[in-house]
Amino acid sequence: MSGETAFQATRRPFATDDARLQPIAEKVLRGERLSFDDGVTLYRSPDILAVGWLANSVREKLHGNIAYFNVNRHINPTNVCVAACRLCAFGRKKDAAGAYTMALEQAWQTAASGYSEAVTEFHIVGGLHPDLPLEYFLDLVRGLKERFPQVHIKAFTMVEVAFFARRAKLSIRETLERLRDAGVDSLPGGGAEIFADRVRHIICDHKIDGDEWLDTARTAHQLGLKSNATMLYGHIENDEDRVDHMLRLRAVQDETHGFQTFIPLAFHPDNTPLEHLPRTTGLTDIKQIGVSRLLLDNFPHIKAYWQMMTPKIAQIALRFGADDIDGTVIEEKIYHDAGATTPQGMRRRDLERLIREAGREPFERDTMYRTVTRTEDTFTVAV
Template sequence: MDVVEKVRKGERIGMEEAMALYDLDLYTLGKLADEKRRALHGKKSYFNINRHINPTNVCKDVCKFCAYSASRKNPNPYTMPVEEVVRIAKEAWDRGAKEVHIVSAHNPEAGLEWYLGMFKAVKEALPEIHVKALTAAEINFLAEEYGLTIDEVLDRMIENGVDSMPGGGAEIFDEGVRDYICKGKVSSQGWLEIHRKWHERGRKSNATMLFGHVEKREHRVDHMLRLRALQDETGGFNCFIPLVYQRENNYLKVEEFPTGQEILKTMAIARLVLDNIPNIKAYWVTSTINLALIAQEYGANDLDGTIERESINAAAGAQSAHGMPLEEFVHLIKDSGFIPVERDSLYNELKVW
């Protein structure tokens, strides 16, 4: 049985079949992924009204792909007072944001109470806002820096108002690639274990994959298969987000960047491999809004959100520093032939536009 037939029959595919999908022409692969997407979501494209807050860029780690942390490439360190984070969250709430997405650097000077107190202060000021915060890499850093177990950090996050976890810090799970691009950061096994423990607490999270740098196709598929295995165990992932590597202002010397076709193929294969993760997000910040909209025809069914402001990817060249107006977002989705659906952070539908 060939891989196309296997996919159409709804049978689970492994490493060899997933690699064979990359050899299909873009049209055939896109059609397969779109069939799966339509079966799950019809023509709906999801987004939320959210605000990204990146409270500090001071980081003890030196990841080669990062242009955000305060370093020789970005010599302007900052750490926001908690009051400023609360003010930003309030202003975003007043403009209709339902979620604050709070991720930043591994700042050894800020203190554990700064991290946790920030979430508590936001939640006290805005009890109904959804706080999505702390990547597995940040959690691992806090546990190591302050002599806590992972369980203790997770429990304190919940006590202080964190509702769900973002998927950052996953990068690529292959240990060799990981060692090269982000040595010293949370291990691949550590990342998966942190999300497992979070899911065991009845909480949801997302999962990412950074691609288009020094990894190979088989590393991407391996990454997806590891996520699929954990999802079989816990069912805790809402969404998978393939992040396109941003090339500016960092130390990862990449000569060849992925073509639009390669990006779309990876999105499509993610939809076909990850048969147990309901949503695939084409994060417009890293792929551009135009390619993210095209990706809706290649298996993706989500675009993230309005964002308002974003600093981490913008520092490496993404066009996301000031987010996107809601009206424009909705208009672009409609123009692409999809139905804009505003969702909450856990994918409950709030409004069909």
């Protein structure tokens, strides 16, 4: 869809059976910022199509008919973790069954394995290992840069960075500087979960708190490292907790402009201490995408992570505010350990088919959202 057509779509009369949405719609169509109360109202409205219409109008103003994807490879160097988060099925104590830690050579070989098509991004996250020094992770990144100089390294969550800093007796800034100098190009958005202390004390009490997560992201942005941001929803949080989480992200983004993408992550309870909780429904997933797009007016991108919400729901999300569907991934461990039944990877042509069937135009990007041009198994990135 061209920019003109997208703009014309926003001028079609807004219709809803929920009168509470009318003043919110007027704000959205005037380009005004939504409030905390507006966010709660959006969550509680039963008119999902009206919420989606508004979110799609914002999405198309920003991105027209484009839907982004990339060719990436997930690497999880260790699942050994000192934390005991009730939301996690991935982490293991170091002497537990199933615990693993990759030798550096194994991690580099893992990066090289997979599909024949060249990846543009390595996405690296893992557990909080009690014995691995910071130098292990610096060497890991240096080795990847030496072997794959053209690949962007998106590595280590704010939680991992804070853990590295504490173990190395360095400041957050010094730790991030060392990671950047070793070859880290940007940071993923994981570990944010829900910022509300009430919730965080129950689901991930061993992690840094919400303010520390935000401060770490702020410092990364000040050093020139872009990052993503996430929110884990569908467990014990409420609508107010979700809105609070996003507005705190929005406030930091006003300061730094360092967040690239917001990624809502549906909680998968299987094999966790919270497995008695039900999974999110498709309606909840779709509404979360829409509310995210409407509240996070200063975030360039909203991602429908197909690994978490299934490819089918991700397709629909491209019409409810999402402009990005993530990437090929190749091998994903963290959410599959928690019971995800989606494929562990997807080929580029399959992602393109999903996007086209949703009525969108596929746009292969690198991590910084620059155009990737393919020639057989090689690629070039627009600068």
